Amino acid sequence: MEKKKTSRAYMLSHIVLRNEIYGKWKEFNEHLNKGPQDMKQYLCDLWYSITQDKINQDFYLADEERKVTIDDFDITANKQADLQIFYFIFPEPDTFMAQAKCVALVLAPNMPRYFTMEIMKEENGQKQYIVGEWKVKDRQFVHYNYGKMEKNTIDAFSYCVGSILQSEKNTYKCGLKEETLKLVDLNNISFKDLFSICIGKVYSNQRKFIEYIGKYDRWDTDVTTGILKLDDKEFNVEYIGTTAPSSDNFWYSSEIEKVIPDSGVELMIKTRKAMQDLNITEYTKPKIELKDDINGYNLSMIYIAFAPQDVAYFCGSGNSNIYMFVKDLPANIFEKVGSNTFIATVMEIISNFNVNHRLMIKAFLTENDCKYIETENSIIADFSEVSKIMFTFNGDIFKKAEGNLN
Secondary structure (H helix, E strand, O other): OOOEEEOHHHHHHHHHHHHHHHHOHHHHHHHHHHOHHHHHHHHHHHHHHOOHHHOOOOEEEOOOOOOOOHHHOEEEEEEEOOEEEEEEEOOOOOOOOOOEEEEEEEOOOOOOEEEEEEEEEEEOOEEEEEEEEEEEEOOEEEEEEEEEOOOOOHHHHHHHHHHHHHHHHHHOOOOOOHHHHOOOOHHHOOHHHHHHHHHHHHHHHHHHHHHHHOOOOOEEEEOOOOEEEEOOEEEEEEEEEEEOOOOOOEEEEHHHOOOOOHHHOHHHHHHHHHHHHOOOOOOOOOEEEOEOOEOHHHHHHHHHHHOOOOOEEEEEOOOOEEEEEEOOOOHHHHOOOOHHHHHHHHHHHHHHOOOOHHHHHHHHHHHOOOOEEEOOOEEEEEEEOOEEEEEEEEOOEEEEEEEOOO
């Protein structure tokens, strides 16, 4: 069989450097921290490490004899969308083989991102570049094409990468109010406090969702179509994660479940990104050990609260539990509640969950659009002109609620 043509330029920009970053981060980061000259030498050494005997034997190196020096490489950096970005500039491409002229390494919170300024075709003798990205999906690298660049310059590439990052940042909005988030220090938050600011809103909506779906005998979900069936009723869903208490003691995010297609994890990706933008990273990991109050139900309620759209959650139970975002529900499920329902919900939460009572009530009031006045031992909340409730505390422990109910 005739061998196919490849090049060192392609191998370095699309495979070798990428694998160094994701597979040997400690070593790569050492070179990065030593400065531009060390990094240029490192890139040059990687170039010459690509030899015929080290590549797939179905290919041959068309540019094996090409000589380069460290002066053929360059490195620069900037900051966009609050993220540090390094740009690695390679020797000028001498052939049309989809190789990259430049790679952008984005130091994102959860995992580095790897963007490429790569040749796709030549028009009228001019090189034409597109913006691409290598992403990890189902433990494999997948290539994304963001489209053609108007200008074939490093500055234009930098602008494109920044625009992509900024648009994603603007898209991934948090489902909790800014006033709710200000109740805690998100940079140093315990699971109990994080759960406390989420559960009031979510549990209130969940009570109405359970009433809406009514009783059912059977459940089933098809992850390829994103449909949940409860007897004869169908709901549109995406997937949050899974647990399998009988086999291990971990939570697995839907993003790493190979059987779930991309369309079934988009909302989870946005929710995780919204949390990470707020520096909440401990509970956005793809695999989380379950212990104490950290369980599938409680994690799901947190993700529901931070989701950038109105959703409820459903857990399909069996040998494994699969947790789902339930979408496209009636708007009244997400409406604010009156004082009677509010107090009933508070009492259920306090009876069944380990929360900071005072913090939970303040967050719930905020999400329910209720103004309140806080003193050392009480919170006085306005539900309407004729309905004011006083919640009394001993420290953060709830004691009683009294006032005019509606």
